[in-house]
Amino acid sequence: xxxxxxxxxxxxxxxxSACSGCGLGQCHKAxxxxxxxxxxxxxDIIWGTSIGCAGRQTFATWKGDSFAGTHGxxxxxxxxxxxxxxxxxxxxxxVGDGDAFGIGFNHLLHAVRTNAQMTVMVCDNLGYQSTGxxxxxxTPPGVVTDSSPYGMFEPNWVQPGRDVLMILKEAGxxxxxxxxxxxxxxxxxxxRKALRNNGFSLVHVVYPCTTNFGKNALGSRKxxxxxxxxxxxxxxLGLEKEDTIWRTGIYLDASNSRPEFSQFMREKxxxxxxxxxxxxxx
Amino acid sequence: xxxxxQRDKPGKTDETMKRYLExxxxxxxxxxxxAGCRAFCGYPITPATEIAEAMSKLLPRxxxxxxxxxxxxxxxxxxxxxxxxxxxxxxxxxGPGFILYADPYGWAIGCEVPLxxxxxxxxxxxxxxxxxxxxxxxxxxxxxxxxGNFETIVLAPGTAQEAFALTIEAFYLSERxxxxxxxxxxxxxxxxxxxxxxxxxxxxxxxxxLKFFERRAHPGPKFYPPTDEIDVPPVVLxxxxxxxxxxxxxxxxxxxxxxxxxxxxxxxxLIYKIRNHKDIIMxxxxxxxxxxxxxxxxxxxxxxRVVKTAxxxxxxxxxxxxxxxxxxxxxxxxxxxKSRATYLSxxxxxxxxxxxxxxxxxxxxxxxxxxxxxxELPTVSELQEVFDKLLKGEPLQRRGWETEAW
Ligand code: SF4
Numbered sequence: 286x287x288x289x290x291x292x293x294x295x296x297x298x299x300x301x302s303a304c305s306g307c308g309l310g311q312c313h314k315a316x317x318x319x320x321x322x323x324x325x326x327x328x329d330i331i332w333g334t335s336i337g338c339a340g341r342q343t344f345a346t347w348k349g350d351s352f353a354g355t356h357g358x359x360x361x362x363x364x365x366x367x368x369x370x371x372x373x374x375x376x377x378x379x380v381g382d383g384d385a386f387g388i389g390f391n392h393l394l395h396a397v398r399t400n401a402q403m404t405v406m407v408c409d410n411l412g413y414q415s416t417g418x419x420x421x422x423x424t425p426p427g428v429v430t431d432s433s434p435y436g437m438f439e440p441n442w443v444q445p446g447r448d449v450l451m452i453l454k455e456a457g458x459x460x461x462x463x464x465x466x467x468x469x470x471x472x473x474x475x476x477r478k479a480l481r482n483n484g485f486s487l488v489h490v491v492y493p494c495t496t497n498f499g500k501n502a503l504g505s506r507k508x509x510x511x512x513x514x515x516x517x518x519x520x521x522l523g524l525e526k527e528d529t530i531w532r533t534g535i536y537l538d539a540s541n542s543r544p545e546f547s548q549f550m551r552e553k554x555x556x557x558x559x560x561x562x563x564x565x566x567x
Numbered sequence: 568x569x570x571x572x573q574r575d576k577p578g579k580t581d582e583t584m585k586r587y588l589e590x591x592x593x594x595x596x597x598x599x600x601x602a603g604c605r606a607f608c609g610y611p612i613t614p615a616t617e618i619a620e621a622m623s624k625l626l627p628r629x630x631x632x633x634x635x636x637x638x639x640x641x642x643x644x645x646x647x648x649x650x651x652x653x654x655x656x657x658x659x660x661x662g663p664g665f666i667l668y669a670d671p672y673g674w675a676i677g678c679e680v681p682l683x684x685x686x687x688x689x690x691x692x693x694x695x696x697x698x699x700x701x702x703x704x705x706x707x708x709x710x711x712x713x714x715g716n717f718e719t720i721v722l723a724p725g726t727a728q729e730a731f732a733l734t735i736e737a738f739y740l741s742e743r744x745x746x747x748x749x750x751x752x753x754x755x756x757x758x759x760x761x762x763x764x765x766x767x768x769x770x771x772x773x774x775x776x777l778k779f780f781e782r783r784a785h786p787g788p789k790f791y792p793p794t795d796e797i798d799v800p801p802v803v804l805x806x807x808x809x810x811x812x813x814x815x816x817x818x819x820x821x822x823x824x825x826x827x828x829x830x831x832x833x834x835x836x837l838i839y840k841i842r843n844h845k846d847i848i849m850x851x852x853x854x855x856x857x858x859x860x861x862x863x864x865x866x867x868x869x870x871x872r873v874v875k876t877a878x879x880x881x882x883x884x885x886x887x888x889x890x891x892x893x894x895x896x897x898x899x900x901x902x903x904x905k906s907r908a909t910y911l912s913x914x915x916x917x918x919x920x921x922x923x924x925x926x927x928x929x930x931x932x933x934x935x936x937x938x939x940x941x942x943e944l945p946t947v948s949e950l951q952e953v954f955d956k957l958l959k960g961e962p963l964q965r966r967g968w969e970t971e972a973w
Contacts, residue, residue: 297822328807336814345811345822350804352651353813353823354644355674361641362674365648365656368606368632370805392644395637550632557627566600566625 289317293327294346303342306508308492308515311466312408313343315490316379319476330375331366335359335384338415338494339408343379357389360396360403367401367547375480376402382409385487386422386442386449397456400484401546406476407487408466410494411502418497422449425518425530428502443531450536453487460486461537465519466493467512468533475535482540483548491515491531572853584764584771591727591756594763595685596621598734599657601772602779604683605631606649606656608642610664613697614754615687618659639664643671643684650680651812653803655738655782659685661754663694665704672747673712676719676837678812679745679791681782681801683737686749687757688868688915690942699942700753700869705920708751709897716834718841720848721749721897723867727761733894735777740848742780744840745801751896753915755869755944785810789819793832795839797847841898850894851903854878859906860889862957865925866913867893870944874913877950886958896921901928909934909957913950917941917971936963939971 290299294317303309320330332347334340336356344353354362363376370376385393385407396403412421412430419432423443427436442449443463450461460482464472472490479486493499493511500506503514518530525532544552587593595618599607607626609619623633632649636642639660646656660668665686675682686708690701708721720740724730730752737748766772772779784803790810792799802810802821811821816830841848854875856863866874871892878890889908893900904910907930912922914937922937929935938945938953949970956963963972 327809331804334813341815341823344813344815348809350806350808350810351813352678352804352811353815355670355814358640358644358670358674361636361644362648362651365606365608365634365645365650366652366804367648368634369649369652369654374805391637392641395641550634554627554630554632558630561628563628566597566629 289314289321292321293317293348295348298346301342301346303338304496306495306506307338308466308494308512309338309342309408309410312406312490312492313346313379315466315472316377316406316476318473319480320377322473322477323480325375329373330377331370333359333363333376333378335378335380335389337381337384337413338410339379339381340384341415357384357387357392359384360389360392363403364396364399364401364546367403368550370547372547372551375404377480378403378405380405380407382407382411382423383413383421394456397453397458397485399546400457400459400543402483403485404476404479404482405485405487407489409489409491411491411498414494414497418501430501450489454537457485457543458487458537459484459539459541459543462535463489463531464533465491465515465531467516478535478538478540484541484543484545491519572856584766587763587765588760589727589763590617590758590760591724591730591752592617592758593621594727594731595659595734595750595757596625597765598731599683599738600625600629600631602735602738603655603782604657604738605629605654606634606646607631608634608636608645608649608656608658610636610639610642610660612639612661612664614689614758615659615661615685618685618757639667640670643668644674646682647671647675647680650682651802651804653782653784653805655681657683657685659687661687661689662691662701662704665707669712673714674814675747676712676717677814677833679801680747681741681745682747683734683741684747684749685734686751688751688753696942698754698758700755700915700944701941702753702868702870702915702920704751705896705914708749711749717837719749719897720744720746720841721751721895722850723751723894723896724756725868725871725892725894727756727759727763729894730756731763731765732775732777735779739778739780742782742801743797743847744844745799746841751868753868784808790821791817791819791833791836793819793836795836795843797840797844845898848895848898849900851900852892852894853890853903855882855889856891856906858887858889859908861887861909862911862954863889863891863908864911864913864954865891865893865921867896867921868915870913870915870940873944873947874950877947877954880947881951881954886954888954899924899928904928905930907932909936911936911938911953911957913938913945915939915941915944919971919973937971937973938963940969945970
């Protein structure tokens, strides 16, 4: 990360305060690498984050402007901000699974509906880990957490027939993908594509939480155990096996095919202004 | 003798100004646009819907945006986002939406985001009566979010004309104090039709006493000074300042930190930037206080209009009576409650809210009474009856389901 860190990240926040062995760093690094590959400078990007591990550990790491919303609201703040920002600025959000698919889901859906430009990386640690490890909306079946002591028995949102990315697709997203954090160059390639979309992009990335998920679900805090476990349950789309939990790859690439939120708002306002001037207002 | 004093009562008009027969909702929308508001984010709710409707019509004509949100929480967060991007923004709602604002209020207060919020109070709790005036959010407008450690600025118009002036004032104060400013109206003010003058020229605006403040952007790097100073430019994202804002306790630069010292510095700023500059915010109207009356009636918003009529009549009849109408509600204008007297708080609720604040502010030896109606205004004769009793030293009693008194 050294070259990238020096160029884009604040020394005060790197290394981050994530637990040692946490896979969040892989997600973070992949995104910064994709940003660098596309030649963005620090002031081209406004970086928003959520609460939870994914939000807290990435907040204020970016050398440019950075903001963190309360639980689930960052998508609404980002959509308002999108209206006021110069069109060429890019919004990037790093958020958690609980934030995006639970408490903030309604706001996320409406950002999707309006195709508001934001590249959202959902860094998924498979539950509520910063609060000690409770189950969430992507926790795999049977997994023991502090709030599912008999194993997770509720349906989750990555199972076939109930995939959250399909909901987002129908809701109007223009770029959707899923990966695991150890996907390396493939993940970076996907993130580059997500960033090139002037619209709503979401990349769902599962990463290993050693401290809580590893301990509760696998009975091991050893990074190697959970890294291996996640990797072995991820397969590219079309190559799924019986025990595949995460089908990885690009689910939808309709980049730049539909008007972006702030763009159609600007165009409409211009049109109304031409027709009506400022009649009715003093 | 100047019996009637108006401490910076806003909204002086003159005959040459353009006049309308219009609602408070219309007045607020016109004022917001005039104050430079370019983003209104709302959610339909009676009786504030017409503000949203008016803004959806007006804003595009001046290059601004109306956004209808998925819920009230989102509406205020969208307005926050627009403000963070450098646009003056506003949202409006009523009780059931106002309670959902608790979340974004906290964020906006903590990150010191300028913003204007209007609450057209109706009758509660919960959905209650949609199309009737209430005053149930007196304390909620003070303690708008959890956690404490902040002061709020709340303005309460009594007429559509005043709603116009106070909306412009709210934008002005929100920029100077870097905080959301709440306009606490009620259903009769937003929905009621009234004679309204709207200034058009700079001269007319000056005559009306309107003040405007342009949006500026903080250059960094110390975005959150641990001082009580005002006129500090707010954080604006997208300007290349390396700005930081979050829901966590900030360092001066905006990094998240969990130390008591940093939290105390932050809280000091959020409390004292407002407390120590209260004189800029304070507005009120009083009647006959210089006569040191035995009975002082206190009311804000729409009921204050009936109270004013009743007090004037009682005064004409020779009763020792005066009136206080707080226009800025929070910080509460306790300095108006200097003399030992019998105070009567007239409110549009049955539980008695402002009366508790008067009990706190009134000097030792004062008596403080409450007369409450809800969903409808008190009548002049009802008030006269109450005044007579209090001046005779008789206790007040509630009357069936109609009035609450203590
Ligand atoms: S609790 Fe888990 S997800 Fe959170 S920082 Fe620690 S290892 Fe990472």
